[in-house]
Amino acid sequence: MTENAGGESKGNTPQGNVENLMDIRDIPAERLLDEVTKIHFDEWRLVQICATKIAENRYEILYTFGKGYDWKNLRITVSHEDKVSSITSIYEVAYLYENEIHDLFGIEIDMMNYDFRGKLFRTGVPHPFA
Amino acid sequence: MQIIEFLIFFPFVIAAILYLLGNSERVYPVRKFIVKGAAFLIMAAVIYLAVRVLRGQMVRTYLEKADTANDFVMAGELFLMCLVTFYSFRFRKILAALLSWIGTIPILWLELSGRAAEGTDHFKFDNLTVLMCLVVGIVGGFITIYAIGYIKDYHLRHPKFPERSNWFLAMLFVFLGAMFGLLFSDNLGWIYFFWEITSVCSFLLIGYNREKESIENSFKALWMNLLGGDAFMAGILYASLALHVGTLSDLQQVDNRAVPGVMIVVSLLAFAALTKSAQLPFNGWLLGAMVAPTPTSALLHSATMVKAGVYLLIRLAPLMQGTLTGVMVTLIGGFTFFAASLMAIATSDGKRVLAHSTVSNLGLIVACAGVGRPESVWAGTMLILFHAVSKSLMFMTVGAVENASGSRNIEDMHGLIVKLPRLAVVMIIGICGMYLAPFGMLVAKWAALKSYIDSGAVWLVLFLVFGTASTSFYWGKWLGKIFAVIHKSQALKDTTHNGEWQALYPLAAMVIAMCFGFPLISNYIVQPVLNQMFHTEVEPVIGGSDIAVMLLMLILVATLPVAGGIISRNRRGITDQNTRSYMSGINAGDDRHFLNAYGDAQPLYMANWYMIDLIGELKIMKPCLAIAAGILVIMLTIIIGGAI
């Protein structure tokens, strides 16, 4: 996992020269489920999911996994047009994070086990982070 | 006394007519007319009888020689046996047939061999008879009236059942006739005959739907009742052969200290009575009987038939006082009272709750009879009266609610006071009559408690106090369901027939009237019963100041609606504004919805407590049956063994 391609991550960020202090692996969005399944198979737990807006209609989603005190991250980059597949079938507790991402960023997430249909936070402004 | 013959035969005649009329649409008006007319005639007759007897304060025996009638009775018994045999073979339930043979053949043998002890008169009536007649005649009359409308709706709602309403109504009348026969007979053999008619009647009525479940349950009822009948038969045999006693009144004359064998008879008869009034190991049949259409439940299983058992026990009460039989009966009664009321808590089907409650209340009466002291008999008699009226009212209201709203589940009666206000009020009266303070049952309970203490029965007292507590729980939550006012809910269409109202209103009025009139009832009806039974002037059971206090309570309750009306009129005085109920601050616009986790309006649903895991039927029924059966077997062994 340390074979983190720094170049890859640079490519995604608009600033270009972000220094990466964490163990992050960028993967294409389609491979997400495969990778997560693999990680789950190795008995890592899900620590968090977090989205960041990096440019207009460009978002990166960071999946953090932990095992003991070790952590590792996966990152995918998506836009509003993409449908991100939910990992709740693998990690059932992901539903809170995914609902949150949907509510705050307006990113469509497919097939969550608990879908709050955008009513988790019920914000006044729809998708404030978008 | 032609009136007695009238009361016994007239219902049979009406039954025959009703049956022959068939049940095409055309005959409905005629049938309605006949049933109503017959019911009112019966009521008039019992009232007439009651007035005459009460004014005369007399005990009359009657009909010394009745050979033709005896033959008739024998033929009847044979017929019943054949009927039972037929049905048992048809539905492959041989147990019932066996029990029937065991019960009938010895009796026939006894009669034919001429060994039957000759009693004096075959008929006898005293104040207790009259009191029971009033119950059977008046409550039964109203129930038949109610039944006409009910059964029509019933078939509308359940088109899958074959319509046999003519047969249904006919059976009700057959039953009434049998009941009168049972009450008036003094001859044990005759009592047995009528006893068996009621058993078979109830069997037929329970199986009315001819569904799998109802057939099962009807046979359950049949075999339990026949088992009781067999015990009855054994009692008659022993009485005739060993004691040469053939009538109930002769049996009562026997000194139980001098002739210990009499206790065997009493115990056997008591056993029969326990089955008939569905005491604990035998409560199953009454619960199963709830599949029958409501009038059946009301008539057979609350107001009258089950009362036959306690009636017999009350007759035997003086004999049981202070004996082991008495102990057995009180134990079973007390335990039933407690256990059945627990099970009622864990039940939500309205009729089933009523069934449990019936069993439980009968337990109380049985215990009263078992104690056998004047106060306890007083209490038992009062309980029979109040229970019959209130409970049949309850049954009929539940039936009407079921017809109007499609469910008799208590949970669905949420907000009944808004949905079906008239029925709700009647139901409230019925429930209050069943257990709340100033109403009749409580008065009787007061006396029962007193007599239990005086008799020194610690267990009984404990059963009573704990049972009373659980009783208030299940009635209380039912009452609560009715009272729940749901914001903006609409009244349902009240489909209750006029005929049904004609039964409901008078009965409701009777509950109230009896509450106010209980001192009078006590003085003029019940007190004489005691005097006759114990052959002394029994002191008034309930004292003057107590009556005053009870009446005061009643008056308070009665003035409450008035006070409430005044308050509501001057609403500004007390209350100012309607607001929403408290739902943690997320009512969604009204009192019926809240915003749920998904942010949608979620209908609120409030269910009652049932404590299924603690006291559900599945949980405690079996242990209770085992305990009760254990008590019965052990006590019977001791009693019979001891006497022999």
Place this chain on the structure above:
Amino acid sequence: MLQSVLLGFIFFLLAPVCGAIISGADRFLGARMQRRQGPTIVQPFYDLYKFFQKKAYIVNGLQDFLVIGHLMFVMLSGWIIYAGQDILLAVFSLTLAEMFLCLAAFSASAPYSNMSAQRELLQMTCTEPMLLLMAIGFYLHAGSFLVSDMVLGKMPAIVSCPGMFAGFLIILVIELRKSPFDVSSSHHAHQEMVKGITTDISGKLMGWVELAEWNEIFLMFTFVGLFFVCSNPWSILWAILAGAGAMFLMTLIDNTFPRVKWERMLTIVWSSTFIFAGGNLLVLMLLKG
């Protein structure tokens, strides 16, 4: 007769005052046990006054009527006791009163009112056997259910009914809505039932409930006192002392126990009723022969 009727009216005078003082003292002592300064002892009067100053927001038209019924029957049972009438009827009347309150809660058809009404019913189920047994104990002691016979007896009832007294103290905790048995509604702020059966009762209406509660409190301490009075006039002093002691005990218990769950409450109360009161009953009946 007239005399006893008039005697009964003493209750109407005493109950509100004493009931309020008792609950005020309880609040004061309770606060001190929590190391707080706490309100003054007359605080309940302020509360009641406050309630009557407020508007009442009702959720339906049945509530006020049911609440008034509650008050009336609590007062009636007090009257019955003080008029020297039948104690069993007083207990029945109290049950009826409680039922009215439950119905008031049920009628709101709101989640917390409803749930606590169920719990209240359960509490009634818990207390009723003991109340009845207490009446029975008095009956066995005095030979009659009449309170007047009892207070004129030679010996105070505590002599023959110590078990009843112990059992009664346990249900007293329930009746006064004290921890550990305050499952249906509590005087403490934080309870899963919000404010229990009174959740949907507000303003003036709540004032009536409060008044009824004082009556009830006083009635309960009257029961405590009844165990101690006899024909000796000094026994009244003992009764008052016993009442004060019981009150202190209740406050102390309130502050030393967590709330129990209903199942445990039911088992504790029923079994203690069964053991204390039932045992006492057995002994009394054996003694009587």
Place this chain on the structure above:
Amino acid sequence: MKMSQSPWMLHYDGSSCNGCDIEVLASTTPVYDLERFGIINTGDPKHADIFLITGGINYQNRSVVQQLYSQMPDPKVVVAVGICACDGGIFKDCYNILGGVDKVIPVDVYVPGCAARPESIIDGVVRALDLLEIKRDRMRRGLSPEEQGWAIANINEGRTGKAVRKRDESVSGGNKA
């Protein structure tokens, strides 16, 4: 006797950071002991006279606050505890914060502080007691709520989920503008 000798309080946590919240709770505990003033911390709006709100109003809790307010019987006072409750505080620029409590219900006393000290809360409550008395008098004189200067939040009818959302959005537009 004054009705302000027995003010019962209802505490609701709006969008606070908990700081003021626990301070409100702390003021009922031994060191500060609000019960000295006859105050009971009740959880039931229907028994409450003083509505203590901590934290600002956001789009989800605003109907809750309004509803609780409308369920409190008159006379009643509202005390906004903490800067957040006064005007949104440090969060007032957040997208989901409408502002202080006075955006949705009339506030009678503002208690400043981040977090508001228990002493300040006591001051604020004592201040509110006088207002309670005044309001009672006004109510007695039969002034309508409008004349008394209170806007009764009329939120009782017709607000199922969707309706709430719609109305909130329209209001939010107005507020932000």
Place this chain on the structure above:
Amino acid sequence: MADNSIKKISIVPFGPQHPVLPEPIHLDLVLQDEKVIDALPSIGFVHRGLEKLVEKRDFQDFVLVAERTCGICSFGHGLGYVEAVEKIMHLETTPRTKYLRTMWAELGRMHNHLMWLGLLADAFGFESLFMETWRLREKVLDLLELTTGGRVIFSVNKVGGLRKDVTKGMLDTIMAGMTVLTKECRVATDTFLGDRDVQSRMRGVGRLSPERAEELGCCGPFLRASGVRRDLRLLGYEAYGELQFEPIVSFDGDCYARCEVRIKELYQSMDLVRQCIEKMPDGPIEVPVKGNPNGEYMARIEQPRGEALYYVKANGTKFLTRYRNRTPTYSNIPGLVETIKGAELADVAMMILTIDPCISCTER
């Protein structure tokens, strides 16, 4: 026709306004009698959206916002944010700063745990115990106020160091305070752990197995009570690497175990505070900060309720791109929902409390 036609399920709202909930959280409870057969949480009553404020406040000032995420673990929030930024900027703070931060963090844990104990006592209806623990908590708050100038919001952290130093006298006062507290807490904590009636409420209630707890992503005392030994303080951030302590675990996984863990942590914190004071080095309390951060980092610290993550993504300007805070309660909520199912209504409040929920943290 045995009772199968029964409808015995109530659906009731629990919260947002509810006396046992100090904070608004909402649960749809599906009850049978009083047994919870299903529960669905909803959050958002406290959602403010403060993460987005990073785009408007400069990264130095934002620590003031970050610590106002929550008034209970406010110190930790400040600390976490500051750590992340410092890491991105390659700042190494002074030793004294580290020790002071550690001390305050532990004091914060103490006040949190005492507060929690009180609320727990209240949830099972033991009011006097609530009063007692909160009385003790006031003493911790006094120490915090003395040193930082705030009772719940401390505002002492800043990127690169601290805003305030602590005098020798203050340290002595804290030391003395610890002694008093260690003594005075005994009665209360003994009641929690030893009283039979209290135990009857907590033992066996809300069991969670270690495997399940891991699976549900639980953390902090909630997790440790299920027997998983994970305490992020072992990572040795700030001064923790130099202090002696052993994470506290308990194995039953029920409410009692959670209570036990927290009580032991309370005493552990007292000990850690003492150690900090004893080892407190002298020296400056801040290092100069130059330029703006650029990079991303996810700091993680052990908050009173468990592991908290602070993800900061900076872009070289004084406004950050993204600040995200995943709080322990957030990841404990699935565990809570799991334990509530099958509990009794009377336990729900207690169960909610045993995860020590902090909704302001959760919803930010």
Place this chain on the structure above:
Amino acid sequence: MSTLNYLGQSLKNLFSRPATENYPAKPHIYEERYRGHIENDISRCILCGNCMRHCPSSAITVSKAEYTWRIRPFSCVQCNECVEVCPVKCLSMVNAPTKPGTQKSIIVNRYSSEQIAVEQERQKAIAERIAKAKAAAAAKSPNPADTAQASKENKSCV
């Protein structure tokens, strides 16, 4: 395991003095470091607006034109940030909290008339200097950037 664990404590509490501070009757003494409210020694304030820019809850408004420094105490979260950024340290955090009020008050600190006079004087002088410099610069080379530079320098050295 034991019962009645807390009995002793309850009784002990009953007979010991309550822990309650009798607050309004007995005034509270605030810790020295306690962050109560902000006060401005307006005579030293130079109305630079630094505090306004850094205030996280926008409680301060500084208006050079009106010679006022306003604070809304009901918006101030007492974070002490303004005190730290003030270049002349004229702000101070006072350890008594603001009293609750029925209105959200605003405290306005305005220059005294002498101060205003002095300030106006200085402004005028500066303006003159700038005008002069501008004229000079315009005479030399018309470079707007320089002018801006100059004016900025002027400002900061005031």
